[in-house]
Amino acid sequence: MPSNDPGAIFDRAAINAKVRASLPFKHRYHNRFHLEMPFGLINDPNGLVEKDGITHIFYQWNPLGVEHKHKCWAHTQTRDFVHYTAPELALWPSDAHDKDGCYSGCGLVEDGDVRVLYTCNAKDAQGVRTPAQRFGTLQADGTIRKDEIIIPTNAEGYTGHFRDPYVFYRHGERYLVLGAQRADETGTVLVYHEDKDSKTWEPCGEISTKYKDFGYMWECPNLLRFGNYDVLLFCPQGLEAREYKYQSRYQCGYLAGHLSLESMELMHGRFQELDKGFDFYAPQVYNNQGRHILFGWIGMPDEDAYPTKEHGWVHSLTMPRVLTLRQGKIFSQPAKELRELRIADSAVDIDATETQHVRAGLGEGAEALIDITFGKAQSVTYTLAYGLERVTIRYDRPSQTVVIDRSGMKYGGKGTRTFKLFTDQNLSLQLFVDKTVVEAFFEHGEEVATFNVFPEKYILPELLIESDAPMENVTGRVWELDAYQYR
Structure with a gap:
């Protein structure tokens, strides 16, 4: 019974x-x-x-x-x-x-x-x-x-x-x-x-x-x-x-x-x-x-x-x-305690001027802190590339909008999210990329976007930054992040 x-x-x-x-x-x-x-x-x-x-x-x-x-x-x-x-x-x-x-x-x-x-x-x-x-x-x-x-x-x-x-x-x-x-x-x-x-x-x-x-x-x-x-x-x-x-x-x-x-x-x-x-x-x-x-x-x-x-x-x-x-x-x-997850000897500095393309490799877990001075660029796209699969975050200056697009992934949710983000000559993005989670902090936390990604294959992602015209300056740092420890 x-x-x-x-x-x-x-x-x-x-x-x-x-x-x-x-x-x-x-x-x-x-x-x-x-x-x-x-x-x-x-x-x-x-x-x-x-x-x-x-x-x-x-x-x-x-x-x-x-x-x-x-x-x-x-x-x-x-x-x-x-x-x-x-x-x-x-x-x-x-x-x-x-x-x-x-x-x-x-x-x-x-x-x-x-x-x-x-x-x-x-x-x-x-x-x-x-x-x-x-x-x-x-x-x-x-x-x-x-x-x-x-x-x-x-x-x-x-x-x-x-x-x-x-x-x-x-x-x-x-x-x-x-x-x-x-x-x-x-x-x-x-x-x-x-x-x-x-x-x-x-x-x-x-x-x-x-x-x-x-x-x-x-x-x-x-x-x-x-x-x-x-x-x-x-x-x-x-x-x-x-x-x-x-x-x-x-x-x-x-x-x-x-x-x-x-x-x-x-x-x-x-x-x-x-x-x-x-x-x-x-x-x-x-x-x-x-x-x-x-x-x-x-x-x-x-x-x-x-x-x-x-x-x-x-x-x-x-x-x-x-x-x-x-x-x-x-x-x-x-x-601020999460900074302890940064693996110090993994740090890679980014410092590029008058460029339309920046590329950085990411580990199994990563943090990227990127500052852009637009210069002539009117549209800037951040891409998380998992081989042929893509998630993009695009900022459009004339409309002052961010568009996040997951349509380039095979598994998981698809579609886009579009929101307003007002900025002038510069854009700051702090990006945390885990195995299936992305947390993106725009303009020092004025806006945040959290979403899942499920790559079809085990491929370490790359971060690509591209623009429609030369960006005046792209600076930042990328770290591999350690895992939480359980006892």
Whole structure:
């Protein structure tokens, strides 16, 4: 007879042993400096928190297959974003509240403990969803003890799409934001406040914005503070693609301004996307020594163009990015700790003048830091060449646009992404090229684009820089990057 225990299908010891036996990664599609798993499907980063100099990174994981089912949390930790503990299964469906998945949530330190707050997902026989928000505590054995449920179901006037809690603090008080879908199937974010005396969480209402009908669901909200400015980061689903924005299946972006918790109104500017690539979603941000550090999911819900599924795993997390706010816009840059991945004796300098062609070989993992002074050039194309396969990044000065084109690859997703990037005489590009992941930082992080590439054959890529007329100057440096180390 089948077991009535929802957790019976998860053998933690066997799953953890299988992960350890798979390290270091051996398949040519496994990345060197991006967190991923040797088997199963990963998605949203969760529970990001620093305690005693250690960053705890949790993320969604299905250890039983490459489908969006059996949602668990994996856990790894690091002091330097280079050395990591071997990932382990930390949280999995085990009771009536979360039998259909341990969904996304956040992390915090409370009374000296690492705690998490996550969404329990349970469905009845008719498929009706009951979401509950539950605290948990990280134990010495690496598991999360399931503790109190603070919000037992979705609020009246909202559907069962009611998830992804994120705790924030104001004036010594604790609040949380939740992603939600109204009964009329439009997305929003709700706020709850903790009553210190009763230890209950009371609803404060929706955050009022100018975007009343902006997608059918707002997932993964983060409420951040940059000096005197508030930033509401969230993932709206169901936006219609436009010429220069909203080109992925689902979006991720932010509203920057000032939030009044008394009136529940956010005075803000326009919605801006965090990443202009093909494969970026569900980021989470946490505080690390005064820095806002982001991890994102390199993937996209409900899309199948990921050939590693055939080999038993799928998806990665981004490198850690430091966020800053400048004149209402978020800039993203790789955490400085990642410089330790540079293999010093591999460095190759680039210094060319009055040229239309520059070529640089890249290793299995590489970083390229390139600055161009345009001169007479009106169009500049960066090409990642894998033999005959090509990915191109083209900048057009007259239209001030970037076009990323993956149509020249045999496997994986295809198509283009086009976005505006305003610059004058110079263009800076910092490019991280892993085995199947590219993270491109334009103009010192003013724009970022994350995407997957899956070369048909094992060929080390070359970086080609070409222009329609002579570029005045091309300078930079290319490094081979070491791999993350697991212990």
